[in-house]
Amino acid sequence: xxxxxxxxxxxxxxxxxxxxxxxxxxxxxxxxxxxxxxxxxxxxxxxxxxxxxxxxxxxxxxxxxxxxxxxxxxxxxxxxxxxxxxxxxxxxxxxxxxxxxxxxxxxxxxxxxxxxxxxxxxxxxxxxxxxxxxxxxxxxxxxxxxxxxxxxxxxxxxxxxxxxxxxxxxxxxxxxxxxxxxxxxxxxxxxxxxxxxxxxxxxxxx
Numbered sequence: 001x002x003x004x005x006x007x008x009x010x011x012x013x014x015x016x017x018x019x020x021x022x023x024x025x026x027x028x029x030x031x032x033x034x035x036x037x038x039x040x041x042x043x044x045x046x047x048x049x050x051x052x053x054x055x056x057x058x059x060x061x062x063x064x065x066x067x068x069x070x071x072x073x074x075x076x077x078x079x080x081x082x083x084x085x086x087x088x089x090x091x092x093x094x095x096x097x098x099x100x101x102x103x104x105x106x107x108x109x110x111x112x113x114x115x116x117x118x119x120x121x122x123x124x125x126x127x128x129x130x131x132x133x134x135x136x137x138x139x140x141x142x143x144x145x146x147x148x149x150x151x152x153x154x155x156x157x158x159x160x161x162x163x164x165x166x167x168x169x170x171x172x173x174x175x176x177x178x179x180x181x182x183x184x185x186x187x188x189x190x191x192x193x194x195x196x197x198x199x200x201x202x203x204x205x206x
Contacts, residue, residue, distance in 0.1 A: 027098045027145060032138075036066035037075070037150025041135040041162070048163045052126035056162075058108065060137045060150065061117040071147050072113040074140040077120065079106035080151070082161045085131035098146060104136050113139065130166040 037060050044055040058077060062069055080103050086092045095101040106128060109120050134153040138146045153160050 028096050029098055029101060030096050032146055033066065033068050033148035034155070035150055036063050036068065036139055036148030037061070037137045038063050039077075039135055039137045039150040039152045041152040041160070043162050048165050049124060051124045051128040051164055051166050054124055054164075056122045056124070056135065057119065058122055058135055058152075059117060059119045062115045063150065066148065068139070068147050069113075069115065071141045072139040073142050074144075075111045075113055075118070076138045076140055076146075077108040077110070078104035078136050078138070079108055079122075079128070080104035080134050080136045082132040082134055082153070082157050085133070108135065124164060126167055128164050128166060130164060132161050132163050134161055 039060045040058070042057040043049055044057070060075065060077065081089075081092045083094075086094065086103070092102050092105075094103045106125065108122050111118060111120075134151055134157060136149055136151040139148040141147050151157075
């Protein structure tokens with residue numbers, strides 16, 4: 001009897017998981033209210049930005065055209081790949097189903113919703129890959145479901161973009177450590193040879 005109960009329990013758990021996944025799949029990016037938030041992202045300098053060093057000054061506020069603000073509880077701000085940095089990279093692919101979408105994998109900040117203008121200074125994370133980016137802010141409801149969004153670029157994602165250069169494989173501190181190690185290795189080798197010669201001379205003089 002216990003085996004039958006175990007099988008039945010497992011079956012019910014599977015049904016719950018499947019139904020939960022089905023509900024998630026129904027949440028589509030195309031169903032979100034567009035332009036409900038006005039978002040801007042100003043780089044700390046012109047040209048290509050360096051990961052781990054340069055900053056973005058990000059601001060967002062409620063748009064006058066927003067209609068679903070009564071449902072907003074949280075704002076999630078993310079760093080997103082521009083189309084040019086998604087070509088031939090399926091792990092960055094844009095999907096309409098939100099649980100599949102890989103456009104905006106980099107979290108910037110999460111704030112409680114406030115209809116007044118908000119700002120945040122973001123230092124580009126050290127692990128940000130080389131690429132071209134924009135910023136998107138999602139308005140989320142009490143169930144943690146995206147309701148609306150705004151972004152720092154146009155709908156085609158071709159304006160107000162910025163480029164980031166990833167940190168190279170060799171870091172300055174590693175280079176310094178490597179030079180120091182090489183110097184002390186050569187010094188130790190010289191000391192060894194000097195000692196060996198002194199020992200040889202002492203043995204010959206005996």
